[in-house]
Amino acid sequence: MDSQDAVFRALADPTRREVLDLLFARDGQTVGEVCAAFDDRMSRFGVMKHLAVLTEADLVVPVKDGRTKRLHLNPVPIEQVANRWISKYAARFTAALVGLQQQVESDDTAEGSAS
Incomplete structure (x- = not known):
């Protein structure tokens, strides 16, 4: 196994x-x-x-x-499983959240300069 x-x-x-x-x-x-x-x-x-x-x-x-x-x-085997499986799938989700945060911040900046 x-x-x-x-x-x-x-x-x-x-x-x-x-x-x-x-x-x-x-x-x-x-x-x-x-x-x-x-x-x-x-x-x-x-x-x-x-x-x-x-x-x-x-x-x-x-x-x-x-x-x-x-x-x-x-805890090492749990960390190895997390690195192999969870991190791999979370990376795409995390990248999407960072992109969303950047978009919101740029929208806020654009609205602030328009005022």
């Missing part, structure tokens, strides 16, 4: 996005802390499956800390 495919697959699930949000809010949480955040909705096994997908996509980096495992957010 392509690394960007893995990122898209990981980001497609709302639970996995919620895990990323948890780690964004407080990076370096233990696996137990992340699992506890989902106690009312999901088993530890279910959370671990989501963590495996996030780890495979390199969005979460587990680091052993003695007998525990701390989870760290890795």
